Amino acid sequence: MAEVRLKDVTKIYENGFKAVKNAVMEIHDREFMVLVGPSGCGKSTTLRMVAGLEDVSSGRIFIGDRDVTNLAPKDRDIAMVFQNYALYPHMTCFDNMAFALKIRRMARSEIESKVLESARILGIEALLDRKPRQLSGGQRQRVAVGRAIVRNPKVFLFDEPLSNLDAKLRVQMRAEISRLHNRLESTMIYVTHDQTEAMTMGDRIVVMLDGDIQQIDTPLRLYHHPVNRFVAGFIGSPPMNFVRGRLIKADGAYLIRGEGVEIPLNEAPKALLSQLDQELEVGFRPESAALDPQSGELAARVDVVEPMGAETYIHLKVAGASVTVRVPGDAQVRYDDRVYLRPQPDRLHFFDLETGMAIV
Amino acid sequence: MKLRAGRSAFATFCVALPFLLWLDAPLPGACITSGILAALLLLLPLLLDVLEEHPRIGRIASHLILLLFSAIALFPVLRVVSISLRPGNKLLSTSLALIPEDASFDAYVQLFTDEPFLIWLRNSALLAVTATLIGLVFASTAGYAFSRFRFPGRKIGLSSVLTTQMFPATMLLLPLFVLLARLHLVNTFIGLGVIYVSTALPFSIWLMKGYYDTIPASLEEAAMIDGAGRWYAFWRIIVPLAAPALVITALFSFMNAWTDYIVAAQILQDERMFTLPVGLKSFQSNMTTEWGLYAAAALLVSIPVVALFLFLNRWLVSGLTLGGVKD
Numbered sequence: 001m002a003e004v005r006l007k008d009v010t011k012i013y014e015n016g017f018k019a020v021k022n023a024v025m026e027i028h029d030r031e032f033m034v035l036v037g038p039s040g041c042g043k044s045t046t047l048r049m050v051a052g053l054e055d056v057s058s059g060r061i062f063i064g065d066r067d068v069t070n071l072a073p074k075d076r077d078i079a080m081v082f083q084n085y086a087l088y089p090h091m092t093c094f095d096n097m098a099f100a101l102k103i104r105r106m107a108r109s110e111i112e113s114k115v116l117e118s119a120r121i122l123g124i125e126a127l128l129d130r131k132p133r134q135l136s137g138g139q140r141q142r143v144a145v146g147r148a149i150v151r152n153p154k155v156f157l158f159d160e161p162l163s164n165l166d167a168k169l170r171v172q173m174r175a176e177i178s179r180l181h182n183r184l185e186s187t188m189i190y191v192t193h194d195q196t197e198a199m200t201m202g203d204r205i206v207v208m209l210d211g212d213i214q215q216i217d218t219p220l221r222l223y224h225h226p227v228n229r230f231v232a233g234f235i236g237s238p239p240m241n242f243v244r245g246r247l248i249k250a251d252g253a254y255l256i257r258g259e260g261v262e263i264p265l266n267e268a269p270k271a272l273l274s275q276l277d278q279e280l281e282v283g284f285r286p287e288s289a290a291l292d293p294q295s296g297e298l299a300a301r302v303d304v305v306e307p308m309g310a311e312t313y314i315h316l317k318v319a320g321a322s323v324t325v326r327v328p329g330d331a332q333v334r335y336d337d338r339v340y341l342r343p344q345p346d347r348l349h350f351f352d353l354e355t356g357m358a359i360v
Numbered sequence: 361m362k363l364r365a366g367r368s369a370f371a372t373f374c375v376a377l378p379f380l381l382w383l384d385a386p387l388p389g390a391c392i393t394s395g396i397l398a399a400l401l402l403l404l405p406l407l408l409d410v411l412e413e414h415p416r417i418g419r420i421a422s423h424l425i426l427l428l429f430s431a432i433a434l435f436p437v438l439r440v441v442s443i444s445l446r447p448g449n450k451l452l453s454t455s456l457a458l459i460p461e462d463a464s465f466d467a468y469v470q471l472f473t474d475e476p477f478l479i480w481l482r483n484s485a486l487l488a489v490t491a492t493l494i495g496l497v498f499a500s501t502a503g504y505a506f507s508r509f510r511f512p513g514r515k516i517g518l519s520s521v522l523t524t525q526m527f528p529a530t531m532l533l534l535p536l537f538v539l540l541a542r543l544h545l546v547n548t549f550i551g552l553g554v555i556y557v558s559t560a561l562p563f564s565i566w567l568m569k570g571y572y573d574t575i576p577a578s579l580e581e582a583a584m585i586d587g588a589g590r591w592y593a594f595w596r597i598i599v600p601l602a603a604p605a606l607v608i609t610a611l612f613s614f615m616n617a618w619t620d621y622i623v624a625a626q627i628l629q630d631e632r633m634f635t636l637p638v639g640l641k642s643f644q645s646n647m648t649t650e651w652g653l654y655a656a657a658a659l660l661v662s663i664p665v666v667a668l669f670l671f672l673n674r675w676l677v678s679g680l681t682l683g684g685v686k687d
Contacts, residue, residue: 014510053581074587086578090600100586147586 002064002154002187003029004050009059011045011211019045021211022059027189032181034202035191037234042211044159047191051157052076063155074103079148080157083164085140087132093119093143094128097150118150121183122176138169145177149184158190162197174200195235199223207231229356232283232349238313240283240349241323243298247275256282260319263297266345271359280359281351286313286326288347291333296340298323302333316341393432400425444468444655467652468660477657479632480639485664487549487635488617491556495564495613496606498557503568504594508577518569525562529622532559537626547629555627556617564609571605572598607672618665636661 004027011020020042027033035043048054050061052073060069068076079100087096094115101111119125122142132140141161148156158177162170178201181188192198198205199219207214207222207230215227219235226232232240245258247268254268263282272280290296291314300316300323312331316323318341325341333339350359411418438458445463446453453460471477505511506518536555537546545551575598583593599606621637628634634642640657643650 051581051585053584072589073581073584074589078585080582080585082578082582084576084578086576086582088579088583088597099583099588103587103592147582151586 003027003031003062004033004155004187004189005062006046006050007060007062009046009049009061010057011042011049011054012057018211020049023213025206025213025216027187029187030185032178032188032190032201032203033206034198034204035189035206035208036193036195036198036202037208037214039193040210041208043191043193043206043208046208047157047159047189050155050189051078051080077154078157079151079153079155080159081141081144081148081161083160085132085144085164087140087144087147089132092129092131093124093135093146096132096143097128097147099147100151114150115146118146121149121180122146137165138173141165141173145180149180152184152186154187156184156186156188158188160192161190162192163194170197177201196237199235205235207234209234225358225360226349227358229281229283229351229358232351232358236285238286238324238326240285241289241321241325242281242283242351243318243321243323244279244353245282246277246279247272248277256280258319261298263343263348264345265348269350269360272350275350275352275359279353281353281356282343283349283351284343284347286324289323289325289341289343291325291327291331292340292342293337294340296342298341298343300339300341302335302337302339305333305335396428440655440659443651444659446652467656471653471656471660475639475653476632476634477639477660480634480636481660483549483633484618484635484637484661487553487556488614491553491560491617492610492613494553494557495560496610498561499564499568499609499613500599500602500606502561502565503570504572504598506565506569507572508580518566521562521565529559533622533626536623540627546627547633548627549633552624552627552635553617555623556613556620559623560613560616564613567609567612568602568605571602575601611668611672614668615665618661 004025006023006025009020009023010018012018023042023046025033035046037043045054049056050063052068052071052075056069060067062068063076063078087093088099091099097115097118098111101114106114115128116125119128122145124139124142124146127135127139127143132143135143141164144161161177162173165173174197177190181201190197190201199222202219204216204218205222206216209230215222215231217225222231222235226235226240229242233242243258243261245256245261245263248255248257254265254272256263256265258279261282298318300318302314303317303322304315306313306315307329310329312327312329312333314325314327314331314333316325316339323341327333351357352359411421442458442460444467445465446460447462447464447466455461506514540546540551540555543551545554579597579601580590580593583597584590588596619637620635621641624635624638625641628638631639631642636657640654640661643654643657
């Protein structure tokens, strides 16, 4: 069993900067947990504290049943893949992968069979005699992953491992790491700033901002039920659209009315009723609004048209705000067209203007 | 047009220079050298055209030029060789022959038999090697600490280390002597060795620190996660990667001790304690200088340094860390 638990973990740097504030999370055995957030949000620091590379200012970290808070990295039975690969430049790939096993004084023949086995899984058998500088970026990253899996550790840590690869290779390695997770059935913690990576790879995702955990949830729950405006805007690509409006009741029906905005609600959520006559932030996903050339709730002007093939992203100007919608690829829309937006009333998200918290 | 005029004026000057030199003092070597340089300059435009079309000729030409300059650099050394080979009665001859008439190895034989040259050699080697080894240990570890750890006093430590480099050695001579005298270390190798280690260390520490700074910390982090302790990671990962810096540190420490005259001349008083530079100087007396012995010894002193450079050359390759991490 290798679940990882963080209890009120805080990291304060010497200069007083609070990188991580009272982080509480529980990563289950065999779970693929992704930490995601913009740079400086504390995700890497959190991972490095789990690795033992950073001291914990307060709080405790458990791996399995063991309190590892004060253990050296080498005693935590973890493996880590770094953003810059961190392969030992003066050693061949074989020696890079064998390094940890040699430290454990494993028999030569056993080392050889383990390295070969890992190399076979990753398809890098042919590279074992080479030095890291003779490899391409993708090959280096594969060797770095190989160095991690050869030890069969309790927990794998990934620190933005794909950020240095080009886009195509990144997609390929993404699938490969997911496949590896299914095959090894081990606990993995993966740090990235890329929400696509988080969505596609994670069993669950931790969204962080400014050292605070915003939400821990499965990818789809994050997408459909973000707890606050930040998560709503961070998860999803293109991101969620936000418009401002006041909730009012007219002729017995509720509607949101703002500058250039008038969205009728079929039925207002209960929590929303207390916000009557208050200004709110209304969010809707690019796919939750239909375009109508004749009439609709939001009058808009086409700003940019991005055909992706199967679908087209259309960026619109709505009363000064930018809104993106996702329409079928055969939609006939051109720059500067005047159109109307019709958000689906049951797919709207409401956020408190001041706290940014979702109103549900 | 202007350019061409300037060029031909310059060329004329270059052609004339050897003759002017000849008038001043009849030195065929200098005349020949500047003559060749003048010819090269005259032919430069033509040469450049040819080089563009035939890179092969360019390679040959560049080698010829390199050979020429090597010859210019080597000539003084060869003069020393020739002086060391002169028999005793022709030491002050102005002959330019590389191998003098009646060449003999008398000076060398005398050096090894009549003079305590071997003892001086041993003294020098002992001091230089010990100072180098101790310097390497201290510089590699201190530089690592300054590079990797953040501790109170780090900044002050670094700058005070640098400050000690700002005093000229001659200025330190008197205080150092007094210090050693109080400690009863005058005329001892320990006293001299301490000075050699401590004068070379500031530069070495900064050099090592600077090099460690270029080695990504993630390499040690990877090693520590792989199961290594801080020391093991340092020894197995960082030290091999820092080889170029270690080589330069070693060369610097070695040269610092090997070539020192001023400090050794003050600290060492017993002839049998002399290091090579001090011993060498003892061939110069008030009345005469034994140029033959002097030249022979000078050559022998430089051989180990040359050998050391050749030997360490292959570790001086830069870019050893290439490929391990994303650049």
